[in-house]
Amino acid sequence: MKEIQIHTLFGAALLSGIAGILLIGHGISIGIVFLWLPFLSAANSIRGMAMYGLGTGNASIGYWGTAVGATSAFVVSLSVSCRSTPLLYVAAVVAISLVIGLATGILADKVIRMRIPRIELNSAVIAMSTAMITAGSLLILGSDYGLYPFIYIIITLAVLHPYNASTGAGENQKRTLLLALVEACMTTLVIGIVAMLASRSSIPVSGDVAIVAASACGLVIAVVAWYRLVKSDIYEIRWTGYPPAEH
Amino acid sequence: MIDPVTATIMIIAGGVLVGVCVHFIPASATGAMAAATGIATGPSMLSAGAGLAGIYAAAYSIDSGLAPVIISGAVGSALMLLITILCGNIVLAFGIGTPPVSGQTASGKSTFGGTKDIITGFEQEGYRSPGTDGHGMPFQTVVSGTIGALMGGAGGALVFYAVYSMTLPAISTENAVALAGIVAAGVFLINSVLPAYVLVGKTEGMFDMKIRSMHRTFISCLVTSSIVACVIYAISWLAVSGVVA
Amino acid sequence: MAAISLLLGTALAGFLAFLAGIFEDSESNAGSASNPNSQVQLAPQIGNRHRYFNKAISGEPPANALWATTAATIAYLLTAHFGGDAFSVLIASIIGAAASTLLLCAYGALSHISRIASMKNFEQTLYWDSLLTPLPLDAAYGFLTALILTLLAFAAHGLLGNPFSVPLIALFFGITIGAIGSSTGDIYYGAERLYQHYIFGSGIPISVQGDIDVKGEYGYRNSVDTPYFTMRFGGLVTGLAFGMLIFLDAWSRLFTFAGVWTGVIVVSVLVLIILIFIYLLEVYTRKRYGRYAED
Numbered sequence: 001m002k003e004i005q006i007h008t009l010f011g012a013a014l015l016s017g018i019a020g021i022l023l024i025g026h027g028i029s030i031g032i033v034f035l036w037l038p039f040l041s042a043a044n045s046i047r048g049m050a051m052y053g054l055g056t057g058n059a060s061i062g063y064w065g066t067a068v069g070a071t072s073a074f075v076v077s078l079s080v081s082c083r084s085t086p087l088l089y090v091a092a093v094v095a096i097s098l099v100i101g102l103a104t105g106i107l108a109d110k111v112i113r114m115r116i117p118r119i120e121l122n123s124a125v126i127a128m129s130t131a132m133i134t135a136g137s138l139l140i141l142g143s144d145y146g147l148y149p150f151i152y153i154i155i156t157l158a159v160l161h162p163y164n165a166s167t168g169a170g171e172n173q174k175r176t177l178l179l180a181l182v183e184a185c186m187t188t189l190v191i192g193i194v195a196m197l198a199s200r201s202s203i204p205v206s207g208d209v210a211i212v213a214a215s216a217c218g219l220v221i222a223v224v225a226w227y228r229l230v231k232s233d234i235y236e237i238r239w240t241g242y243p244p245a246e247h
Numbered sequence: 248m249i250d251p252v253t254a255t256i257m258i259i260a261g262g263v264l265v266g267v268c269v270h271f272i273p274a275s276a277t278g279a280m281a282a283a284t285g286i287a288t289g290p291s292m293l294s295a296g297a298g299l300a301g302i303y304a305a306a307y308s309i310d311s312g313l314a315p316v317i318i319s320g321a322v323g324s325a326l327m328l329l330i331t332i333l334c335g336n337i338v339l340a341f342g343i344g345t346p347p348v349s350g351q352t353a354s355g356k357s358t359f360g361g362t363k364d365i366i367t368g369f370e371q372e373g374y375r376s377p378g379t380d381g382h383g384m385p386f387q388t389v390v391s392g393t394i395g396a397l398m399g400g401a402g403g404a405l406v407f408y409a410v411y412s413m414t415l416p417a418i419s420t421e422n423a424v425a426l427a428g429i430v431a432a433g434v435f436l437i438n439s440v441l442p443a444y445v446l447v448g449k450t451e452g453m454f455d456m457k458i459r460s461m462h463r464t465f466i467s468c469l470v471t472s473s474i475v476a477c478v479i480y481a482i483s484w485l486a487v488s489g490v491v492a
Numbered sequence: 493m494a495a496i497s498l499l500l501g502t503a504l505a506g507f508l509a510f511l512a513g514i515f516e517d518s519e520s521n522a523g524s525a526s527n528p529n530s531q532v533q534l535a536p537q538i539g540n541r542h543r544y545f546n547k548a549i550s551g552e553p554p555a556n557a558l559w560a561t562t563a564a565t566i567a568y569l570l571t572a573h574f575g576g577d578a579f580s581v582l583i584a585s586i587i588g589a590a591a592s593t594l595l596l597c598a599y600g601a602l603s604h605i606s607r608i609a610s611m612k613n614f615e616q617t618l619y620w621d622s623l624l625t626p627l628p629l630d631a632a633y634g635f636l637t638a639l640i641l642t643l644l645a646f647a648a649h650g651l652l653g654n655p656f657s658v659p660l661i662a663l664f665f666g667i668t669i670g671a672i673g674s675s676t677g678d679i680y681y682g683a684e685r686l687y688q689h690y691i692f693g694s695g696i697p698i699s700v701q702g703d704i705d706v707k708g709e710y711g712y713r714n715s716v717d718t719p720y721f722t723m724r725f726g727g728l729v730t731g732l733a734f735g736m737l738i739f740l741d742a743w744s745r746l747f748t749f750a751g752v753w754t755g756v757i758v759v760s761v762l763v764l765i766i767l768i769f770i771y772l773l774e775v776y777t778r779k780r781y782g783r784y785a786e787d
Contacts (some may be wrong), residue, residue: 057448059551060291064440071433074426075479078414079486096478103474104441107467112444145425149663150565152429157549157558157599165548165603168533168610179606186598190562193591197569227605234609236617242712243541243617279527279674279682281695287527287682288674292553296671299664303648304741304759306655311752322759327668327737329766334676334733336773342680342725344693346777367771373783378697389770393763424655432663 003173006045006118010125013041017132018090024139025086029195029207032188033214035136039184040177042129042159045122047176050163052116058167062160065123068104069130070152072096077143086139093131101127130155140195140211147198151191158187170233178226185222189215249313251487254409255480261409261431262438262472264402266464269294269442270457271395272328273388275449277380281343284350284381284388284451286335291443293331294399298435300327301400302407302428309411309424317404324400325393332384332392339383348374349388349451350381357454365454366390381451391452399439407431410479417486434475441467498746501651505644506739512640513731516556516669517677518719519633521685521726522626523547523600525555526674528682533607534702536614542706543619545626545715548603552678553670557663559596559634560641563588564662567642581646589639596634597627626715633719641665644738652742672733680726685718693781 016037023031042065050058073093080089105120116122137151162180163171192211196204231237249257269290278287286293304323308315339345351357352364353371362372367386375381384392411427418426442464450457519525524532525547532546549555566588567581574580601623608618645661648654654661686704687696708717719727744758 057289057443059549059554060289060440060443063295063436063551063554064291067433067436071430071437071475072478074429074433075482078417078426079482100437100471100474100478104437104467104471107470108441108444111467112441112463114444145422145429146568146657146659147565148425148429149432149657149659150561152433153554153558153561153663153666156554160551160554161549161599161603164551165599165606166610167548168607169537169614170610170612175606175609179602182602183599186595190591190595194565194569197566197573200572230605230609233612234618235612235615238617238619240619240621241617243543243706274675276527276530277698277701279678280531280687280701281679281683282698282701286675287679288552288671292551293671293675296553296668300668300737300741303654303656303661303664303668304755307653307745308752308755309655315752315756318753318756319759322756322763323741325763326740326759326766327672329763329770330733330737330740331672331675333766333770333773334672334729334736335679336770336777337732338676338679338726338729340773340777342729343683343695344781345695346781347774367774369774369778374778376694376697376784378699379695380698382695384770386771386774389767393767421655421657425657425660428656428660432660 006048006121006125009041009044013037013129021086021090021132021136021139024136025083029140030210030214032136032140032211033218035133035188036181036184036218038129038132039158040180042126043162043180044177045125046160047163047173048122049116049119058164059160063156065126066130066152066156066159068100068127069097070134070155072100072131073134073138074148077138083139090132090135093135094128097127097131098124130159137191140191141198144198150194154187154190158183175226175229175233178222178229181222182219182226185215185219189219248412248415251413251480251484254413255476257405257409258434258476258479259469259472261402261405262434262475263465263468264398264405265298265435265438266442266468267461268395268399268402269439269446270450270461270464271398271452272297272392273384273450273452278382281339281345281382282379283449284348284383285449286331286384289443289448290446290450291439294439295436297324297328297396298399298403298439299432300324302403302431305404305407306424306428313408316408317401320404321397321401324396328392328396332389336383345376345382346374347383347385348381349385349454350375350379351451351455353381356456358456358458359454387454388452391454395452403431403435406434413479413483414486417483430479434472437475438468438472441471497651501647502739502742502746505647505652505742506735508640508644508647509738510731510735512637512644512669513673513734514723514727515633515636515640516673517727517730518723519630519637520552520673520678521681521718521722522630522633522715524715525549526552526678528678528686531682531686531702531704535704535706536611536616538702540702540704540706541616542704543622543712543714545623545630546604546607547600547630548607549599552674553667556637556670557666559592559638560662560666561659562592562595563638564642564645565659566591568658585639585642585646588642589635592638593631593635597631600627600630622714629716629719641669669734673730676733677722677726677730681718681722685721
């Protein structure tokens with residue numbers, strides 16, 4: 001089966017991420033659905049790096065990449081307002097995470113001499129994708145510093161988990177990316193619920209309700225599509241029983 | 248309070264300390280099956296756990312100035328690491344029934360050669376269960392881990408205090424602490440993963456031959472944290488001088 | 493007043509941390525999370541088809557940080573609605589922990605199904621009941637972990653006076669408890685429970701890894717039995733580690749004999765005492781167990 005290239009997926013993710021952030025910046029919070037592609041692109045790059053025998057290092061790559069992206073977004077939010085000038089904010093965040101991600105990737109390749117093909121490209125892609133997701137989430141949740149740890153960690157798990165969960169001899173890109181979509185929907189659903197609480201009004205804001213509704217719809221569709229693939233990939237599904245005796 | 252340029256240098260120094268500390272903390276993922284010497288989890292995960300415990304401890308003395316913050320961070324980290332080692336050894340001694348032993352030393356491949364523990368002088372050969380690469384944390388790796396945790400905690404606390412004093416003029420104290428905490432954690436997580444590439448998931452601390460490739464970690468972390476530090480400097484300068492877009 | 497709140501906070505934080513450690517270890521063992529999951533993963537490849545629940549989040553620190561931070565964030569936002577008294581903190585923490593438990597269930601079920609789907613070549617069957625029976629148990633332990641870490645974060649922020657916000661403290665505690673849990677309690681699961689048919693008193697040679705116990709006292713072993721076994725030793729030691737860390741850290745700040753340096757001096761003395769204990773334990777085990785016959 002032909003695999004989607006890193007460039008293609010990231011190009012799409014970049015465009016869709018910026019579109020999503022501009023929509024959210026103009027008050028159309030349903031634009032968060034455009035942030036699902038950056039989730040896919042980050043998960044795909046983590047897959048690209050962890051495939052080469054990193055094993056349990058998978059989780060480290062996930063929280064490293066998100067730390068680069070999210071830290072850039074958090075630091076930039078100090079001086080560039082994400083609400084009044086979303087485009088400048090996104091440009092700054094993506095540029096900074098590109099520099100840090102690319103630098104780390106090149107160092108890992110040249111100085112540390114990791115034998116992982118395209119490590120620099122994958123590092124930069126993870127950093128930039130997670131930076132866009134963080135920027136979008138910050139726009140929705142507002143700049144309450146108490147929420148920063150939550151934004152960081154929920155994105156971390158959503159991007160590191162798809163490959164971690166699918167590891168095995170029968171792993172393939174399509175199923176991993178669909179799982180990434182499931183988890184992206186789950187993450188935006190939780191962000192929507194937290195945004196409802198964070199808005200501090202007694203009636204939920206309609207934008208936050210729209211996020212929850214769109215994410216729930218996306219979640220149902222993604223789970224159905226993913227489960228269909230699971231059924232075609234799996235050896236056997238049974239309600240209960242014993243494995244065939246060998247010893 | 249310290250001036251922004253010193254703070255930038257502190258962030259770089261903190262990042263490098265964090266990177267180097269991972270080399271000193273004995274850790275190995277197969278330790279969970281008592282199949283290798285070292286604390287039973289990935290090096291970067293364990294260092295992150297110890298370092299963040301250090302930043303948590305350092306935060307209590309944020310009002311007392313630079314030196315108390317750094318030293319409380321260092322000892323807070325060391326406390327976490329030593330408690331983990333003690334309890335890990337308790338599980339190995341009474342749950343698995345094995346004495347702590349260094350696999351590298353037992354096979355004569357440690358930094359200083361010989362098959363004896365450098366500090367206690369205990370013979371390591373023969374105490375290793377057949378087919379494994381040692382188990383538990385013998386005393387020399389404990390000392391190495393303590394040094395590593397002291398460095399990691401100090402590094403995390405340095406970054407924390409530096410970011411705190413750089414952002415304080417722009418935002419309220421409460422927000423500055425919160426932002427400094429999450430940025431310090433971010434810098435810690437960025438720098439603690441780079442050495443894990445060098446170590447390939449397993450190290451016995453400073454008595455492991457892998458300590459000799461520490462210069463690679465040093466250079467990588469120096470470059471990475473310089474970039475991060477410059478970004479933080481530039482942004483906080485913009486914020487403090489009022490150029491808010 | 494400040495002294496009483498510090499004293500109360502220290503006692504409460506130590507107690508809560510001890511419980512959190514026990515529940516965290518049981519949660520990770522019920523779901524075969526962290527490093528031992530490599531063994532459950534390896535088993536079908538060498539012909540041991542099993543009925544374990546494999547939650548397969550190999551990074552226990554970030555996973556625990558997520559449960560704790562989500563619960564703490566929701567509780568932190570809810571207390572802004574409810575007010576900050578003890579009762580509303582408790583109710584808000586329960587709601588937050590319930591929400592993060594749903595997330596845990598989703599991640600757990602998705603990874604169990606995905607991992608088995610990637611095991612086609614090794615003829616591993618997906619048994620729905622071996623997922624659905626341990627999942628509520630795992631979720632219950634996860635709920636307790638998230639709830640207690642949230643309460644602990646509130647105690648550290650409110651009673652002990654840590655300047656960090658509640659969600660940030662929860663993130664730090666989550667990562668620390670994950671690191672402690674995966675390096676103490678998991679050894680007991682990975683090297684003893686999964687390999688009970690190998691003799692006591694030896695590490696697991698790399699050559700036999702994956703040859704885990706798939707049969708129980710009768711029938712096939714499932715993940716519900718695991719915490720029942722590990723909680724009696726591994727869980728308690730994990731609780732001891734995390735409880736001791738939080739308690740000693742808070743306790744060191746109760747004194748005031750040397751100004752700002754008091755805490756540092758007390759912790760340094762504690763570090764030396766722990767070093768001595770580690771040394772004595774090593775001497776005891778070497779004397780008690782001796783050399784291996786053949787190497």
